[in-house]
Amino acid sequence: MAASAQPREGSVLLGALGIGMFLLAWEIIGQNRWLGLTWPALSEVVAFLLTPSRQALFLRALTASLGSLAVGYCLGLVTGIAAAMLAHTVSPMRASLDTMSAFIHAIPSIALAPLFIVFLGRESTPAALAALSTFFVMYVTTTSSFASSRPEWIDLMRVLGASRLTRLRMLDIPAAIPIIVGGMRLAAPSALIGVIIGEWFGASRGVGVLIINAMQNFQIPLLWSAVVLAVIVSLSLFALLGLLQEYAERRFR
């Protein structure tokens, strides 16, 4: 444990350096207009994002997107994990559930979005697309995580006379938690993609709406600001769930 601290600090430093250089390059390219008018400097985008008169606009968009994200993500999380548990405990259902989730995943969400608009309406489509992509990631990670119970633990449960359900509760779920949390971390950015695509198809507000409107009206600083906002949301969720994953690994391994 102590030995791994040193290289980790090094890699964090290296990562920060890389990000710093990227941001600096962004700024210099923008300041000098090397890539034309559509590439603003970082400072311009930040200034635009922080303009007091636009705070309300961004806040409204952000709340709408985060709301859809929360609903869709939680829905996908619960159904994905539940389906995986069903496949694990009722083995005959495993093959069909596997096929179904792969099938759902194979349909591009951009093709599904218009269908969802017709079925569910404009306001529910972002959450529905987020739920769908979260479902797939959670189903796949949870089913494979149940294979992480070590054989000697399975033997132990058998000699103790554990029923299938007892084994699921006392062994398979706790052993799977670190991997499930890892899946939650991967699912968050893909859920956000679902939300933004859903919003493009005509939601009334949201970061996706902001992006598509700014693009169509050639509002370059607004477009970049909206994209930066989406990136910030995605990265913060990824980092937050990373902390949760670290905790889960300490606690369950």
Place this chain on the structure above:
Amino acid sequence: MSATGTAKESGLPVGPAPSVQVRDVVKKFSLDDGQPLLALDGISLEIAAESFVALIGPSGCGKSTVLRMIASLDTPTSGSVTVNGNPPAALAANHRLGVAFQDHALLPWLDVRRNIELPYRVSGVPVDDERVAQLIALVGLTGLERARPKQLSGGMRQRVAIARSLVLRPEVLLLDEPFGALDAVTRRHMNHELQRIWTEEKLTTLLVTHSVDEALFLADRVLVMSGRPGHVIQSLDVPFARPRTVETTRSELFHQLQDELTAALDSRAEH
């Protein structure tokens, strides 16, 4: 307890009658290339109630397979394994079996106390706090109840695993090289502790080991298995009175039996 009851009702003699019976068991495995492998060739053995039997043999002779069959983790190709006249699975289903594996198999997310309580929780029997505390004391881990397995040494983990195997007062205790991964000093220490615990609990016990010393020190009877395909080639009743001490292991007779068993192992080991 219930299984003993059925044994009485079915008219089987109780007391010295064999508790565990392995009769003419053959086990064939098929290898990856489809070649059949004869692991056990008609092995028979009995473990009398409340006696301690040690099974020794060269590695790969199938001694662990015998133990796994009694634990209902494996099934014979032919022949029969019974515990009190019932199939071994009945014993596990009734939560009357205790097993300590080669690998401690502790659950890393539970602390020492919770790991030892696990058989209660799996079987739905209310946790007997006094029994758990007593066993923790018996294996010398008082004060470490809240420690997690990764914070313990290898010897401590095995002691937790042994406490867990004993906690429900099982009818049959199976020990599959529980000290195999420990250094010689810790191992000897663990053998003394196990003897002390066993003398208090008096369980029908099978110990699988490749250590002649360990078998002689702990068991009432030592069975020697040949190399593959495995069968019993020698049975020795250990004459030492209990409690056995370091003095016992230094006696002339101990050395003599040790040589005899080692010779039996060597003569039939796989070449």
